[in-house]
Every structure is written in structure tokens, then in C-alpha cells.
Amino acid sequence: MNIILFGPPGAGKGTQSKYLVNKLNSFQISTGDLLREEIKKNSDIGKAITNDMNEGKFVSDEIVNKLIENLVFDPQKKNRLIFDGYPRSLSQAKNLNLLLEASKQTIDLILFLNVEKNTIIKRIEKRKILENRSDDDLSTILKRYDKYMKTTEPVLNFYSENPNFREIDGSLEIDEITRKIDAFINV
Numbered sequence: 001m002n003i004i005l006f007g008p009p010g011a012g013k014g015t016q017s018k019y020l021v022n023k024l025n026s027f028q029i030s031t032g033d034l035l036r037e038e039i040k041k042n043s044d045i046g047k048a049i050t051n052d053m054n055e056g057k058f059v060s061d062e063i064v065n066k067l068i069e070n071l072v073f074d075p076q077k078k079n080r081l082i083f084d085g086y087p088r089s090l091s092q093a094k095n096l097n098l099l100l101e102a103s104k105q106t107i108d109l110i111l112f113l114n115v116e117k118n119t120i121i122k123r124i125e126k127r128k129i130l131e132n133r134s135d136d137d138l139s140t141i142l143k144r145y146d147k148y149m150k151t152t153e154p155v156l157n158f159y160s161e162n163p164n165f166r167e168i169d170g171s172l173e174i175d176e177i178t179r180k181i182d183a184f185i186n187v
């Protein structure tokens with residue numbers, strides 16, 4: 001199965017992706033993790049994206065599209081992809097469609113974890129203490145949420161037409177969300 005996890009920052013995409021990776025013996029493709037890795041390595045990409053990442057801005061479509069390309073075409077990962085945080089813009093969604101078509105794959109499930117702003121703020125403040133992420137301070141969180149709302153609405157409209165689109169209340173406890181996801185994948 002190929003699955004997209006979609007939702008605002010702090011919706012629990014990372015947590016549920018890790019669950020799915022274990023359960024389905026799949027591979028998590030987290031563009032956020034891939035980008036943080038580039039910063040850690042101090043690569044050319046890393047240097048180019050540090051400011052945008054710290055300010056809660058989106059990294060260019062060109063960079064993220066390039067980062068995921070090899071992973072989608074990796075034969076070991078074929079039909080075992082869990083997308084976490086990608087696509088985040090309409091152009092990324094269209095790019096993913098092209099890559100999947102070219103590699104003869106489809107998206108089997110699109111999970112939208114829907115959470116409202118106040119819950120997100122509380123969650124990310126907690127995560128900041130636990131993980132010490134430099135993009136997790138309150139003003140950055142608000143910027144990231146607003147950016148998400150603005151750019152992902154077209155993505156949401158794009159995928160909500162898909163028969164494999166499922167919405168889950170992301171303000172539920174982690175275990176409850178997992179149970180709902182299980183119900184979708186165990187059909």
C-alpha cells in the first residue's frame with residue numbers, strides 16, 4: 001500500500017507514519033526529516049534551506065520534489081511508501097502523481113488528520129520541550145499553521161475528490177487515531 005498522511009503541523013502525522021511503517025513493513029518519507037538531515041549534513045541544500053525552515057516557511061517545490069524522486073523510484077520501496085508531510089502544495093501533489101504514474105504505482109489511502117489551531121498550539125509547545133526543534137516556538141508555529149491553511153487547501157480539494165480519501169479527527173488520542181487508521185487499512 002502507498003499512503004499519504006496529510007494535515008497541519010502537529011496533527012500526529014509523524015507518530016502515525018511510524019506506526020504504519022511497522023505494521024505494513026513500509027518506508028516513511030518525511031520531507032521534514034529529509035530536510036533536517038540536509039541541514040545536519042551542512043550540504044548545499046542544507047545551507048540553502050536553513051533560514052526558510054527556521055522561519056516556518058515552505059522550502060521550494062523544486063528542492064522537495066528532487067528529494068523524494070529517488071525514493072519513489074527505489075524498487076525496494078515500491079508500493080510500501082508512507083508519505084508524511086508531502087505533498088504540501090498543489091504543484092507537489094501533481095508532481096507526485098506524475099512520479100507514481102511513471103513508476104507504475106498508485107495511492108491507496110489518503111488520510112487527512114484534521115485538527116484545529118488551538119490543539120495544534122498546545123501539542124507543538126509540548127513537542128518543543130520534548131524534542132527541542134528550532135522551528136517549534138510559538139510565533140513560528142502560528143506562521144506554519146497559517147502557511148499550511150493557505151497552501152494546503154487546494155491540495156485538500158485535489159485529494160478530497162479521490163475515492164481513497166479519508167478524514168480522521170486528529171484531536172483524538174493517539175491510540176484512537178491508530179484504531180481508526182487500522183479500520184481503513186484492514187478492509
Ligand code: AMP
Pocket residue numbers: 009010031032033035052053056057058059060061064084085086087088089092135144
Ligand atoms: P515537518 O517536519 O513536516 O513539520 O516540516 C518541517 C518544515 O520543513 C516545514 O515547516 C517546512 O519548512 C519544511 N517542509 C517539510 N516538508 C515540506 C514540503 N513538502 N514542502 C515544503 N516545505 C516542507
